[in-house]
Amino acid sequence: xxxxxxxxxxxxxxxxxxxxxxxxxxxxxxxxxxxxxxxxxxxxxxxxxxxxxxxxxxxxxxxxxxxxxxxxxxxxxxxxxxxxxxxxxxxxxxxxxxxxxxxxxxxxxxxxxxxxxxxxxxxxxxxxxxxxxxxxxxxxxxxxxxxxxxxxxxxxxxxxxxxxxxxxxxxxxxxxxxxxxxxxxxxxxxxxxxxxxxxxxxxxxxxxxxxxxxxxxxxxxxxxxxxxxxxxxxxxxxxxxxxxxxxxxxxxxxxxxxxxxxxxxxxxxxxxxxxxxxxxxxxxxxxxxxxxxxxxxxxxxxxxxxx
Numbered sequence: 001x002x003x004x005x006x007x008x009x010x011x012x013x014x015x016x017x018x019x020x021x022x023x024x025x026x027x028x029x030x031x032x033x034x035x036x037x038x039x040x041x042x043x044x045x046x047x048x049x050x051x052x053x054x055x056x057x058x059x060x061x062x063x064x065x066x067x068x069x070x071x072x073x074x075x076x077x078x079x080x081x082x083x084x085x086x087x088x089x090x091x092x093x094x095x096x097x098x099x100x101x102x103x104x105x106x107x108x109x110x111x112x113x114x115x116x117x118x119x120x121x122x123x124x125x126x127x128x129x130x131x132x133x134x135x136x137x138x139x140x141x142x143x144x145x146x147x148x149x150x151x152x153x154x155x156x157x158x159x160x161x162x163x164x165x166x167x168x169x170x171x172x173x174x175x176x177x178x179x180x181x182x183x184x185x186x187x188x189x190x191x192x193x194x195x196x197x198x199x200x201x202x203x204x205x206x207x208x209x210x211x212x213x214x215x216x217x218x219x220x221x222x223x224x225x226x227x228x229x230x231x232x233x234x235x236x237x238x239x240x241x242x243x244x245x246x247x248x249x250x251x252x253x254x255x256x257x258x259x260x261x262x263x264x265x266x267x268x269x270x271x272x273x274x275x276x277x278x279x280x281x282x283x284x285x286x287x288x289x290x291x292x293x294x295x296x297x298x299x300x301x302x303x304x305x306x307x
Contacts, residue, residue, distance in 0.1 A: 002071055005023060006024070012052070019052040067105075071106070104285070126179060131158065131178040131179045132174070133159040133160070136182070137186070142163030145162070155298060175229075185242065187280075237259070263279060
């Protein structure tokens with residue numbers, strides 16, 4: 001959202017630039033201020049604030065605030081900073097919900113653009129042409145892969161969930177041109193001071209460092225390794241992974257054969273009581289979106305099977 005405001009800024013009239021200046025100066029305060037206060041602080045009318053929202057691609061102030069909150073939702077919600085281990089059930093529900101909402105708003109804000117459309121088109125094409133769809137995930141992400149299989153099978157997809165090293169290695173070896181690999185990246189391990197250790201003892205900065213090479217006995221291969229293996233075999237990879245600091249770009253970055261659907265997973269590093277990660281929830285939502293999109297591409301008769 002901030003990038004969009006900066007890009008639109010030179011084309012805005014001076015009155016709307018005043019609203020943009022207010023947003024850029026303190027985006028967090030902007031998300032909580034009512035319309036009247038924003039207009040007064042920018043020295044403009046309330047209709048001007050609404051025109052600014054539409055100029056940057058939003059339907060109104062509420063939509064802009066939601067997208068802006070998603071952009072800002074990379075750090076732990078403030079409510080978690082006061083977690084003392086003695087919350088009531090209702091308090092825990094509220095804090096867990098707040099934690100998940102950060103990720104959900106982030107996903108909503110990042111849905112613009114072509115990645116989801118490209119992913120849906122690749123899956124729909126695979127179903128239509130009777131090609132294989134390999135669904136990979138390990139740990140909790142493996143459960144999401146199995147859920148995605150249940151959602152795609154009624155559409156006539158040749159979908160198979162693989163949740164362990166041996167089955168994933170065999171699945172990768174069978175991929176051909178026209179096939180799809182829908183890969184749910186595992187949750188990165190909690191980061192200790194200086195970062196989490198990878199399988200070779202290095203400090204991990206992202207999911208691209210997790211896991212080993214295919215067949216090395218250290219568990220399922222890293223998502224980046226699997227994506228590259230699928231690309232070399234002519235298959236399209238759809239990688240659903242958290243957006244975190246990453247090392248230098250992988251060889252497949254920018255490839256049309258790899259679609260990256262990044263998730264905004266709140267960072268809880270260093271918190272004494274690590275909150276439940278919303279990553280499985282976000283990945284399950286992505287699976288639902290993709291299955292529904294495929295059903296729509298294939299026709300309303302198959303869409304009915306999702307209900």
